[in-house]
Amino acid sequence: APLAACSGPKEESKLSYIKDSVGKNPKMNFNMCGYAAPKLETVRVGFVGIGDRGSGAVKRMTFIEGVEVTALCDIRRAAVDGGQKILSEAGLPKAKEFVGGDLGFKELCESGLVDLVYIATPWEWHVPVAIAAMEGDKHAAVEVSTAKTLDECWQMVETSERTRKHCVILENCCYDFFEMLTLNMARQGVFGDLVHGEGAYIHDLDYWQFNKPKDNQMTDGAYTKMWRMHENKRKANVYPTHGLGPICQSMNINRGDKMDYLTAMMSDDFTLKNRIAEKAKEDPFFEQFVGWDMRGNMDMQMIRTNKGRTIMIQHDISSPRPYSRIHMLSGTKCFAQKWPLQHIAFGHNVVDDVQMKELEEKYTPELIRKVGEMAKQVGGHGGMDFVMDWRLIDCLRNGLPVDMDVYDAASWSCITPLSEWSIANKSNSIEVPDFTRGAWETNAPIDLTLTGAGTTEVRNLIKANSKGQLNVH
């Protein structure tokens, strides 16, 4: 009787196919962690998906030396036209166009025109395009969250190892300024042993989710074909990587430690169904979503690592509250947290502004010293998007291992199916697959805080004005 009164799922072992596939690890073909692909003097980039996010990426790439945007692909003509406009405004040549149905990307991936396929489609197309890119002998860089299922995670890993092509997860939040500072502090031992980390994606997306898409515009702040509303049906953390990525990097996950198992929980939906009903009264377009069984507002995961650390992740895109990715790191010597109020503390002592400046002077990584100011000028979430793109291109041009490899893409993304299973099974725990198949114990930590200064310049589109400040022209 007490159990019957619970409002959560009543059947155990729902979605058993997820649990069943956790232990099925294909044999490792080649370890892509730390793998340096042959240098590319010029990186020819092809974009697939040029909506809101993809168009920003095209623009950012026009500022980076050694990049040629050679191909643009989207299912919508307006998106490709918009991409061409960005190139012509930057004084760059037109790219070859691939405008067709959903599978138009195949031709791009088979062409000899590009070295890197940059993927910013809705989630369902991420892995199909990434696989086609690697099979076509090209590196893939994939927006977040990269994969939707465990099968997709393993497909990425298997294909990257076999083809020796990078499959990079474009987790821009790893390159934000405070995240980079704390990563370097973690590398230099300032935190002592890291014990616990917290991350989140808490972002009220009401404006974007209920914005009706207009197919004839490159981007209008709406999700093409309302794709994100469709993803809202899934009772899982569908967007785990913004919070998780920076914590994993600080904890050397896949490079010295590994996520061992997780448990997840989700609230009911208290807002989405009501908002849909409200919108449907204003506009019949929204009637198609009335009565849908939506994901709950808040979901969270608790993850334990093999080295005994803990991580907590939260995800809420439908509650009226301020933005937060938390980004909290708690160690035996130091504590840092970015949201709601950014601070660093040693024991009970929260550092003051002067001490904070000293920490920044000492621990700001070379990468940020080199491109941080320019990144702020170019923009993209305050600059972090540009730091990420610049670093990716610099690694490819100099034959350096990438910071966020296929094992990161798989292990950060797999939180979606794992949380889905745990939520459906009263928060029972589930193992996190070892995508590195044991190599995590010996893989070296990424060295981006050391060698991140790189050699790639930012195009002369950015010039210093008379006051020495940088201007974007």
Ligand SMILES: NC(=O)c1ccc[n+]([C@@H]2O[C@H](COP(=O)([O-])OP(=O)(O)OC[C@H]3O[C@@H](n4cnc5c(N)ncnc54)[C@H](O)[C@@H]3O)[C@@H](O)[C@H]2O)c1
């Ligand atoms: N890292 C970040 O901060 C961040 C921010 C926003 C979005 N994103 C991610 O970027 C991706 C795109 O999101 P968005 O907001 O730009 O959505 P969007 O709807 O604005 O853009 C998606 C684009 O992909 C195109 N598309 C759809 N199917 C395609 C296919 N089969 N082949 C080629 N093109 C196709 C659409 O026509 C559209 O132009 C998502 O993965 C999202 O999670 C990341």
